[in-house]
Amino acid sequence: MSRDMSYEGVMARKNEIMKKAIGIDYSIFESGHIRFDYEEMMRETGYTLDEMQKIQGDTGVGNTPLLELKNLTKLARMVSPAGKGARIFVKDEAANPSGSFKARRAANAVYHAKKLGYKGVIAATSGNYGAAVASQAAIHGLKCIIVQECYDSKGLGQPEIIEKARKCEAYGAEVVQLTVGPELFYTFLKLLEETGYFNASLYSPFGIAGVETLGYEIAMQFRERVGRDPDVVVCTNAGGGNLTGTARGLLKAGADHVKVVGASVDLTGLHMASDEQFNKKSFTTGHTGFGIPFATWPDRSDVPRSAARPLRYMDRYVIVTQGQVFYMTETLAQIEGLERGPAGNTSLAAAFSIAQELDEDKIIVVQETEYTGAGKHVQPQLSFARDNGIELKFGNPEEEVPGKNIILPEHPRLIKAKDIDLNKLKRSYIHHCIETYSKNEISSADLEFLVQDTKSSVEFVREVLSEKGVKVVE
């Protein structure tokens, strides 16, 4: 009997395909309710910090430089109230083999695939992760397929995405390029089924555990250099893995007083699956189109239970505009001599703003940079925007409307990150849980899980549950 290859047919085999392609039986961590044992999943299927450092070190991943941005700090102090303006540092993750922190995630996933005897790996990503998986697959001699959402229906693609495809091919990977749409996942499943390759998902326990070394290194490097932990770490937030892994690494280092802040580019109003709006946005990652839906429902990813759970670890979540991030990217090059790609600079723009709220003796860290080059640089991105009818000008970033204009701040004092109401996101996540699992009653174990998964309190979760008419039974 031939298999049903229609969209519905393949999607119906999702769990069966996934189990073969990732080697994890997620059901053993499920309790049959909302709760699942997150820590047990991370422990039993991930790697210890020591093991991860060894795996990554063997392929030249990690131990990246920590740089103090003294000119940027000086600039922040010039636009801050007296006595304010924290020291700004950046972890230069562009120094990893594939040019971004994603090498940490890929190193573990590909190592694991090799250990389990898979012949190849597949990842669905338009971003740096594809290049990281391709690079690691090259090192380990595995085959690699990267599935990428790349073009609109006119065949037009962001220069940033095209560059990432080039980079994947440079490492010997096969790149499958698709037009816009969530059915990328369908193509991904078909390829997993056809090839029997390993699903190097961004959201597996190995993928997330791989980032723990980043948080751990930050704490260790600061203790060695200034004798204490930093006060604030800012992470660009898309699917949540970057923030989750970094925060877990900080905790493993015992740096439990560090505030972890997520930052995303504000793309409010643009639909991520819209063919017409696809090229109206100038960021392909690190934006609210991923950040918000993945925070409020992490299990929408390509594994049954995502190991990236940003609400568990986030102390604050801010947004910055596209114009502010492009401005900061240029600033980093012009006054710090570091030409880096725009996505990592989302957190840099946020850090520049947050530094101004903190006293001068405080320390704020931007925990990643990424490589840049033709296509993946501030100039082609802005040039592409202009060619696509987006107005580009200097002005007040508050007037920026995603999809209509990009406003470069007239003065650095106009770089202001805006807070997203975290309680609203937590409420939304709990609502998603209730709706997805159709519960009128939940157990006290579920309640405890929701408290942990939202880094909130029993009172908060009980209040949200009562709004939905859900009872807690013992």
Add this chain to the structure above:
Amino acid sequence: MQVKKGEWVRIHNIVLDAKERAPQVPEDTKKVPLEAWVKGFLQHDAQIGDEVEVKTMTGRIEKGKLIEVNSTYHHNYGNFVPELLQIGISLRDILWGGEAHE
């Protein structure tokens, strides 16, 4: 244009017709098919525009319409964006204005 077996080519195919698209897709995306582009070694002599088979880098056989031979990367640094010049000039002035420009 005749293309020889074994050449490195790019092919195009339709993964899902407009009517087969996922239910959650927005209206504008529902009007267009889901398309795919793949590169590989051509399995038999063909003309541009023919339906062909290629062997991809991982050894998979894919079918589609032959569109290009030895595809070139066309992305670059884009057109010059003069606004970017002004950012460095203004920042240097704010940070070191006067003293560095004597």
